[in-house]
Amino acid sequence: MKIVLIGFMGSGKSSVGKLLSKKLDMEFVEMDQLILKDSNRESIREIFKKDGENKFRELEKKVAESLANKKNAVISTGGGVVINEINIDNLKKAGVIIYLETNFDKVKERLEGVNDRPLFQDKEGAVLLYKKRQPLYNEFAQVTIRTDGFKIEQVVDEIIKNLELIHTS
Ligand code: S3P
Secondary structure (H helix, E strand, O other): EEEEEOOOOOOOOHHHHHHHHHHHOEEEEEHHHHHOOOHHOHHHHHHHHHHHHHHHHHHHHHHHOOOOOOEEEEEEOOOHHHHHHHHHHOOOOEEEEEEEOOOOOHHHHHHHHOOOOOHOOOOOHHHHHHHHHHHHHHHOEEEEEEEEOHHHHHHHHHHHHHHHHHHHH
């Protein structure tokens, strides 16, 4: 089985994914780290600055492709993975897509002072992005879990509960 976490920047995909993989004894895969490895750059910010967003999306698409047949892993995606539907087609093969839903105020609070999110530097642009992407996360998710107001452990337990429901139904 493969568990794929989607959601906006700051929704907790990485921290939730790490703990979830530990609890389920599965491998943890962070797409942004794989993208970085393929880019020959030092940071995601540098890829955006020197190569542009299109190049980043190209690398993201290749990484999603490479994960199509991945098994026994929890995959944390970047917030923009849903822009290209083909990414979701690849990631959902033999997997379940889980949307970590977080309201924008909470996202803003969590990303305060964080400067490695090139698409979150301009707050007005980020709100628009949030509004544009929300329907996509909803469309692609098989399970939606709210994260605002909950601790990482609670979110992880909620995910596990939902996975058990999927498997017993
Ligand atoms: C992006 C989100 C980032 C990273 C890149 C682009 C986006 O990942 O992939 O900066 O388009 O929303 P996180 O969602 O982990 O912040």
